[in-house]
Every structure is written in structure tokens, then in C-alpha cells.
Amino acid sequence: MQTEKEYHKQIRTFLKNKTFIVASNRGPYEFNRDEHGNLTKRRGGGGLVSALMALGSVPNLVWMASAKSDTDRQIGLFGQQINEPSLSLNVKFVDIDKKVYQPFYNEISNKLFWYTQHLLWNTPYSPTIDLKTYRAWQNGYREANKTFALSIASEANKSANPLIFIQDYHLYLAPKMLRPLLKKGRILHFTHIPWPSSEIWSLLPDLMVKETISGLMGSDIIAFHSLDYVNNFLETVSKYFPVDIDSNRQEIYWGKRRVLVKAYPISISTAQLASLATSKEVMAHEKELLAKNKGKIILRVDRAELSKNIIRGFLAYELLLKNNPALAGRVTFLAYLYETRNSNDYSQYLRSVKRLVKKINDKYGQKDWTPIKLRVADNFLQSLAAYKVYDVLLVNSIFDGMNLVSKEGPLVNKKNGVLILSKNCGAHNELGSFAYIVNPFDIFQTANIMKQSLILSKEHRRQKALLLKETVKRNNSLKWLYYQLKILDSLQTSQDIYLKKLHPIG
Incomplete structure (x- = not known):
């Protein structure tokens, strides 16, 4: 190699x-x-x-x-x-030219193509192709x-x-x-x-x-x-x-x-990321995370983006807590998101995410325990520290070209963490044999896989984590x-x- x-x-x-x-x-x-x-x-x-x-x-x-x-x-x-x-x-x-860039970027690239290629359309209502769309294609995307x-x-x-x-x-x-x-x-x-x-x-x-x-x-x-x-x-x-x-x-x-x-x-x-993971700033974040989260950690790191399927991930975690009351106070969900495109769809989605987090925290939270800790900020070093300490990493995208979180996390993780991976991620072909695979639309399955990941034996966790790490290093x-x-x-x-x-x- x-x-x-x-x-x-x-x-x-x-x-x-x-x-x-x-x-x-x-x-x-x-x-x-x-x-x-x-x-x-x-x-x-x-x-x-x-x-x-x-x-x-x-x-x-x-x-x-x-x-x-x-x-x-x-x-x-x-x-x-x-x-x-x-x-x-x-x-x-x-x-x-700004008059060209706006339709090129917002109307064709990040609407027409992005929504089509990630299957994000609500087809009874969208897409609606009209004269504005054709003009955006001709005067924006082509130009x-x-x-x-x-x-x-x-x-x-x-x-x-x-x-x-x-x-x-x-x-x-x-x-x-x-x-x-x-x-x-x-x-x-x-x-x-x-x-x-x-x-x-x-x-x-x-x-x-x-x-x-x-x-x-x-x-x-x-x-x-x-x-x-x-x-x-x-x-x-x-x-x-x-x-x-x-x-x-x-x-x-x-x-x-x-x-x-x-x-x-x-x-x-892999060499750059592994080196950065041992930097003083990352290690300080890691120490703080471990001090504030004594139980097991489920982690997701994503853009606040529709295709990342954030809401269903939280719904699956809510179902996990509902079906397993003994996990209350023992399993915390860290969600590190950073804002992405500035449009109504994305703003509404992020508001929906925050409302759901509040609902789950209000329902299941305890005096000294917050079930979901949501951070919306672009802080990669903090995310890198969280990679090192998760017990379960959730990557449940609706569709994703590759998803590098599924590689970054296992490379630097120190706890033999388990990867839960959507079958619709490009990374599935490469890493699927060493991860738990989920249908991103199935919160019942995802909740059950979360539980299995949390109770998996130390030896099986070690084997899966080692094979993930070796595969990422090799490729x-x-x-x-x-x-x-x-x-x-x-x-x-x-x-x-x-x-x-x-x-x-x-």
C-alpha cells in the first residue's frame, strides 16, 4: 500500500x-x-x-x-x-456579471440541478418549469x-x-x-x-x-x-x-x-487531518467535550442542508428514547451544523430543525441532562474534536455524492466509534461493509440501529473501527x-x- x-x-x-x-x-x-x-x-x-x-x-x-x-x-x-x-x-x-450569476447559481445550479440530483422535489407541486426557468438557463447558466x-x-x-x-x-x-x-x-x-x-x-x-x-x-x-x-x-x-x-x-x-x-x-x-486532530486547540475542545458529556455520544456533523436528512435523524433519536427509557441521561446527541445557502427553503428547514430539537429536549430533558446539543456554527476544529470522542456517528443523507464526514470521523476517532451510514451515500460502496447501513427514510430502522450500535460488543466495535480506518487511509x-x-x-x-x-x- x-x-x-x-x-x-x-x-x-x-x-x-x-x-x-x-x-x-x-x-x-x-x-x-x-x-x-x-x-x-x-x-x-x-x-x-x-x-x-x-x-x-x-x-x-x-x-x-x-x-x-x-x-x-x-x-x-x-x-x-x-x-x-x-x-x-x-x-x-x-x-x-451579477445579473448572470444570480440565475446561474440560485435558479439553475442550486435549485434545478441540486434538487433534481438529490431527489428533493415535492413533485405534486414542484418543479414548475416556466419562462423564468428557460431565461435563467439561457441568460444565466449558459452564459x-x-x-x-x-x-x-x-x-x-x-x-x-x-x-x-x-x-x-x-x-x-x-x-x-x-x-x-x-x-x-x-x-x-x-x-x-x-x-x-x-x-x-x-x-x-x-x-x-x-x-x-x-x-x-x-x-x-x-x-x-x-x-x-x-x-x-x-x-x-x-x-x-x-x-x-x-x-x-x-x-x-x-x-x-x-x-x-x-x-x-x-x-x-489522512495525514493532514490526523496531524490537525492532535493540535492544541482541538485537544482543548476534546477535553471540554468529555468533561461536559459523561455518557455515550451520538454525533452528526453536517451542513444545515435539506439533503442531509437532519430532521429524520432527530426523529429516530426521539424514538430511541421513547422505546428505551433507560437511555435517558446516558446517551447525548451532539449535532454540529453549519449554515449553508441563504434561501427561504434552507432558512425554513433550519427553523424546523431548531423547533424539533426544542420539542425533544423539553419532553425528555432532565435537570442535569440535555438530550440534543445543537450547535449552528462553522467551527471545524470543534467538529474535529467531536469526531475523536463519538460512540456513534450518524450519516443518514437522503442522497449524497460521497459524504466525507463518513471518512473524517472514523479516521480520527479514539473510541472505536460505530458508523451508521445511509445506503444512498456514495461512501456506502466503499465503507458499507464496516458500517451499519440504513434506509434514510426509515426512522424505525434507524432508531433500532442506533440501539444496536450503542450496545455492540467492544470487540466488534474495535474490528469495525479498525477496518474503517484502514480503508480511509488506503484510499x-x-x-x-x-x-x-x-x-x-x-x-x-x-x-x-x-x-x-x-x-x-x-
């Missing part, structure tokens, strides 16, 4: 004479100016940022992202070089992707050998728009959220689904977190386009090109990146035939 250090060395050697371009809506940093005019930076969140930050110092790494602040816009495509002991990259920003494609091409064409990683559902159209603009280069698009079956995609207009697929087909490789998503994608393509598909080889023959469709489960930087984020780079670079230029006249931007 290769270590992260060995993968890192191979990647550095591999990229020595290449330019590695990452393009995503969210960048690794957001820049601002303090009151004295000095440049400040705040690290972005999300699994992609964490995974690619593990690269550290590699040659010729350029990360292109949407400008979020005025300072980002000022930096623009000139770029801001980051040189730190463990990190070296050039961050560049794509400035998308933003076009702006990204032009910016990526400008950067890539400075290099004799660019490798381009386009990330996620915000940029489905960019590969097709980009390819005719490139002098040279290979393109990989990675979708970090679930790709559902064609029946789910039929909720959206055929025009949008077809344009999404043909946009992705500008890539040399289309990648997902799990083989299930690969198979769903192949099936969706076959429904909408009369093309040849080799399902066994996971290849699509698109015009005169061969497009590979592959699964690469994303992971975490680290640098391994995830290495195999994508390796196969992308191996593609021969003979398969890169692409007729510009057949695939113009627009």
Missing part, C-alpha cells in the same frame, strides 16, 4: 512539465481587504477544496473559480500566488459556463501540455464550449453529487438534459464518485442520444471521439487524484478528434 507521501512524490514528478488547471465555482480562498488595506484570505469549504489542498506544493497548479468578493474581482485572471510551506498554487478568478470556458482557454493556451479538471454541476456545459478553443489539452469533468436515473432526469425539459449531456461530452473523461452513478449516466445518455455505448468498458463513442466514464471515490488528506485524496491524472495523461491525441464546426460555443 502506497502512502500519501509516495503518491504526492509521484504527482509532483508527473506534473513537472505540465500545467494543472482546476476550474470550479467555489475556489480554495476568498480574498478581501482589512481596514488597513492589507490582503486577507479565507479558506473555502467543501470536499473538493479539502481534497485538492492535500496536493500541497506542486508545480504549475492554477485554480480558477468564480469571483465572490470585490477583491476577488480585482485579482481576476491576473491571479494571486499562494506560497506557504505546505501549499503553492495560483488562484485566479472568473468575473461573472456563466461560456465565461468560464473562455477564461480556462485563455489560461490553458499558455501551456504546451495543460491538464484541465472541471468540477461539478455548476459547469456541465463548459467542456463542450471549451474544447474548440483549446490548442492542446485534455479535459476531465468530475461531478461531485449523485447522478440519478433517467426517470429522475425526465423531470427537466429535454432541451436542458440534452444540453447537459452534450456539454459533458466535450470531456475526455467524465467522472463520478461511484459505479452506480456511472451506470446511471450511461443509461441516461442512451435514453437521450442514439450513440454507441460500451457499458463493460464504460465508454461512449461520441461522433469521432471516445469518451471514458469512470468512478473515482473522493477522499480526504486517500492523493490516490484519488493520482489515478485520474494518470489515465487522463495516457489518452492518445488520436482520440481527441473534435470537429469545431459541429460544436460551436452557444
